[in-house]
Amino acid sequence: MKNYSEITPYIKKMAELSKSGNGIEPSMYTEHKVNRGLRDINGVGVVTGLTEVSTITAQTALSDGSFVPSKGELRYRGIDVKEIVRGFLKDNRFGFEETVYLLLFSCLPNKEELREFSQELGLYRSLPSSFVRDMILKAPGRDMMNIISRSVLALYAYDENPDEISIENVLRQCLQLIAVFPMLSVYGYQSYRHYHMGKSLYIHLPDSNLSTAQNILRLLRENKEYSPLEAKVLDLSLVLHAEHGGGNNSTFTTHVVTSSGTDTYSAVSAALGSLKGPRHGGANLKVVQMFEDMKSKVDTSNEVQIADYLNRLLEGGEFDKKGLIYGMGHAVYSLSDPRAEVLKECARELALEKGFEADYELYKTVERIAPGIIAEKRRIYKGVSANVDFYSGLIYRMLDLPPELYTPIFANARIAGWSAHRIEEIQNNGKIIRPAYIGVKQNKEYISLNKRK
16 A cells, blocks of 8 residues: 555656646636636625625725725624624623624623523533543644544534534534534644643643633643633634624635535534635734744844835745735725724733733834835735734734644634524525536547547
């Protein structure tokens, strides 16, 4: 048997054959009026559905039918996310559980409803007997998103009614997944840390009386300890990552897979596979890595040197040579990303507590000067601003979260939005999502085997 991972000479040869036989000319997309990536010529997403879960606003309509960029706005079930944040911060309480309730049930809970809902989530914070040993510790992996996805699919086998897609059953499954995602994420990391890095292994049990953010920090840290500000900032990050319209890649994946009538575990696993992609869920880690590279090469108190580095970044001469300033710009927002605005203030608080003032000032400098540099280099004048990944990466670093958990923490939040969209798709559609592709290969005659050269 061949080495499982080896790319053999045969595979190399056939890969070249595959390359020579495939490839769509970019001009053909224009010729056939196809919006590649479901985006029009201006980069605006093509409308493929309706949703009540959340609304994103980034432009204002003018009387002549044209649009101009405006400050970004994000609403969960019609409520401005900034107002949601102000509400629970004013009460000095955690907001993620309230946000999950709002996304799932389209209304804000009263005190008793929130207490009952949080208690229900707490009761679900447990995994089947021997699951951690058999599914996580006995098969340690190097990628946390794959571990979570594998664990989610494994939970299908422990569900006595996995395939029924009644709203009641799907809601039960979603609540269970929302509750156990912190455990799947952190236990997967602890397994990786022990078996691949040679570190001590510790598996803490969650506390059903604590919030999701508190449990993540409790499960992750050897001494189970964290400061009130750390828990507050992580909770806020979960709220802001919980949902972002039906058009982002992983949520659209949820809609597509759900429309086939498949089970919840398969739909969530597919969404996880999407979020794992570096073009979607891995951007905040890229931000942190980019800043570390910058700090090693320039005097971060010298704005001219910082600007020179950013120019070299865009020219593909620094960091990963991709020509990107990570954390700047967004597919929808132009003038501002409301999530980044909220996280910026929290990052300032945390920087003061953790002694990261210099890093915070560097991030502010880049946020201020990068839009002008991008506009000049890329001829983008609609407006470019910091996105949610810009400050969330810094926050995760200040929280001392391991880089391997950056995207899983995103998933711990976004499972709330995926759940709401899955339920919405089941309730409102009933049709399988099947976009059209235009076949552009010329017709060819079949040649019998003994006549082929």
